[in-house]
Every structure is written in structure tokens, then in C-alpha cells.
Amino acid sequence: MPLSESKSREQIHTRDIQCQGFKREDGLYDIEGRLVDTKTYDFDNVDHGVIKSGQPIHHMLLRLTLDEELRVHDIEVSTESGPFNICADIAPSFEKLKGLTIEAGWRRRVLERVGGVRGCTHLTDMLLGPMAVTAFQTIAAARARRASADSDGNPPRLIDTCHALSSTGPVVKRDWPEFHVSESDEIKPD
Numbered sequence: 361m362p363l364s365e366s367k368s369r370e371q372i373h374t375r376d377i378q379c380q381g382f383k384r385e386d387g388l389y390d391i392e393g394r395l396v397d398t399k400t401y402d403f404d405n406v407d408h409g410v411i412k413s414g415q416p417i418h419h420m421l422l423r424l425t426l427d428e429e430l431r432v433h434d435i436e437v438s439t440e441s442g443p444f445n446i447c448a449d450i451a452p453s454f455e456k457l458k459g460l461t462i463e464a465g466w467r468r469r470v471l472e473r474v475g476g477v478r479g480c481t482h483l484t485d486m487l488l489g490p491m492a493v494t495a496f497q498t499i500a501a502a503r504a505r506r507a508s509a510d511s512d513g514n515p516p517r518l519i520d521t522c523h524a525l526s527s528t529g530p531v532v533k534r535d536w537p538e539f540h541v542s543e544s545d546e547i548k549p550d
Contacts, residue, residue, distance in 0.1 A: 372399065373397065373398070376394075376397075377393065377395050378394045380494070381498025381499070384425075387428075388427055389425070389428075389498055391425075391495045392424075393491045397418040397419075399413060407443065416441040420441075420442070421436075421438040422435070426499065429461060431461045435457050439451065447480065456474060467488050470488060474487075515536065519539055527539060
């Protein structure tokens with residue numbers, strides 16, 4: 361169902377985030393993200409003079425190199441445009457993410473290393489949201505093949521990660537009936 365019709369309005373800002381996932385010939389995966397912020401009007405900027413309508417105020421690139429376990433082998437950061445001349449200077453801080461795995465606790469560990477003044481809000485937000493999700497989407501098929509081949513009797517990790525994959529829902533009942541839980545079987549809180 362589409363959104364309802366909006367009131368009359370004027371566009372002011374656009375944030376464009378694109379993420380892509382690639383399998384490399386060496387068996388690793390590259391997850392690349394690009395963030396571009398633009399305004400629909402010209403404005404003054406102390407470090408850059410006038411920023412023209414449509415000219416990026418933020419243009420940032422990220423590449424995570426991961427294995428099938430979602431462990432970070434490498435990270436590359438580039439700030440092509442930022443509101444301050446020093447924005448690109450923080451790029452080396454992101455090296456602190458090497459060795460981390462995108463799993464439970466990812467958000468906390470990323471913020472400990474590159475949150476606040478230790479990083480860049482825009483790059484960190486990309487890592488926490490769209491880049492992590494793109495990594496899962498890119499590597500999910502390889503992980504699923506391996507998981508089905510190495511079946512240990514545990515439910516797939518996807519179960520109960522969202523509404524559609526609820527252990528009580530129709531998708532789990534259809535695709536993993538052995539892990540489906542009827543709502544009457546759920547333990548009810550006291």
C-alpha cells in the first residue's frame with residue numbers, strides 16, 4: 361500500500377545511500393557503501409565557500425572486506441566531500457574495526473571504537489545499518505548452503521529476527537516446519 365498523499369511541500373534535502381555486495385575471487389566479500397547528502401538551495405560554508413544546490417555536502421565511501429563469518433578483514437574509508445576541511449582526517453580511525461564480526465553486539469563494539477568524536481556520524485551510521493544489512497543479504501546464501509550442509513539440529517539463525525520470520529508464523533511453518541512453534545505452545549508470561 362503506498363503512502364497517503366502528502367500536503368503541498370517543498371523538497372529541501374536528499375540523502376542517497378547505496379550499498380552493494382560483491383564476492384571476490386579470493387573467497388572474501390566486499391560490501392561497498394556510498395552516502396551523498398545534497399540540498400535544493402545554495403548556502404554559505406566557512407570551509408568551502410558557497411555550496412551550490414545539488415552539490416554534495418557529504419559524499420562518503422566505505423568498503424568492508426568480510427569472510428563468510430562476517431568478520432572484518434579490511435576496511436577502507438574515503439570522504440570525498442564533507443562540511444569541514446578536517447572531515448577526511450578521521451578515516452584511519454576506522455581501522456580499529458578490523459577483526460570485529462557483524463553479529464550480536466556489533467553496534468556496541470562499533471560505537472566503542474568509532475562512535476562520537478572517535479569517528480564520523482555518517483560513516484558510523486552506514487556501518488550500523490545499511491552496510492551490516494547488505495553484508496547479511498550478500499553472504500546469506502553462502503552461509504545457508506554451509507548451514508544446511510553442516511546441519512547441527514539447531515534452528516536457522518534467521519528465525520525470530522523479524523515479523524516475517526517469527527517462529528510462530530507461516531514462513532517458518534512452510535520453510536522450517538520442524539522449528540515452527542504454534543502460538544498455543546508458546547510459554548505465556550505469568
